[in-house]
Amino acid sequence: MSRTRGFLILIMVAMLAAALLAGCTPKPQAPPDEVTLQLKWVHQAQFAGFYLAQEKGYYAQENLKVNFVEGGQGVDMLDRLATGQADFAICSPDDLLVRRSQEMPVTAIAAIYRRSAVVLLSMADSGIVRPQDFTGKTAAAIARGSAAEFEIQFRAMMTKLGLDISQVKLIPYDANYTAFLAGEVQVTPAYSTGGLIRLRQKGARLNLIWPRDYGIHFYSDVLATTDKMIAENPDLVTRFLRASLKGWQDAIGDYEQGIAITMKYASLADKQLQTAMMEAMLPLVHTGEDHIGWMKADVWDGMYQILLEQGIITAPFDVNQAYTTRFLEDIYGAKAK
DSSP states (O other), X not given: OOHXXXXXXXXXXXXXXXXXXXXXXXXXXXXXXXXXXEOSSSSSGGGHHHHHHHHTTHHHHTTEEEEEEXXXXXXXXXXXXXXXXXXXXXXOHHHHHHHHHTTOOEEEEEESSSSOOXXXXXXXXXXXXXXXXXXXXXXXXXXXXXXXXXXXXHHHHHHHTTOOGGGSEEEEOXXXXXXXXXXXXXXXXXXXXXXXXXXXXXXXXXXXEOGGGGTOOOOOSEEEEEHHHHHHOHHHHHHHHHHXXXXXXXXXXXXXXXXXXXXXXXXXXXXXXXXXXXXXXHHHHOOSSSOTBOOOHHHHHHHHHHHHHTTSOOSOOOGGGGBOOHHHHHHHTOOOO
């Protein structure tokens, strides 16, 4: 072999090796998509699954940078979503249905709390143990804003049972439960993940009356985004939801880890309270049926019909516009039921 030919072969081998190495060199990853999740309330165990998704790197694995924004009194979650101040929001399904009836372009993509946390309370020695016992009593069930579901479910339950609600004295809901603790109010709604825990911490012995035991089935916290996001960036929606559901699956599987991570975020750093909230929340998220986050058409239709019957929705619309299961189906590989 001549020197020239050998030299040319060496050059060709070197070029081939360089080409192969270039092909093996990973392309630089695109910068992460930055999104904002508007929470329904302040940082607490209510949102544990999202915290786990953040802390365990599930959002990062989906090339997402997620910012959490607290809710609270006076914060309109869906307005922030619709005006572009948030990309995703946790909200109540009744609020979403009302806004959808008003043509706000927001859509639920998952039901995080597949059972409602709403419970009606009476004192253990009151003799009030079922809705039929409310007649002639005072109930602090008039509620607006983020607590509107209290009044909605109270009225729906009474109507479904054929009970005359005019025989119950209704007054505004008090989040401090002052009149209830003083005996001036005999029935009050509360969240099993919040008010019920606080009342028990005060030493109150209580009867629990669940609207769902009387056929009133509401989702509680649902995850929503805008129609524009769904139309223009469905891949981002899938990635965000997939990572979030992984976080919630971990929260269910190891709730002590969930508490530990929640304590990094919690506005009220009371581990006993956050633990009680986590324990109350778990059966609402993981109901033992279907997948975490799954939604059913009959539940959405039932909520819609109740709001329509109570005159809360005054402009009828196609309830199927208010939610979509396409992303859940993509993630779980299942069809809507």
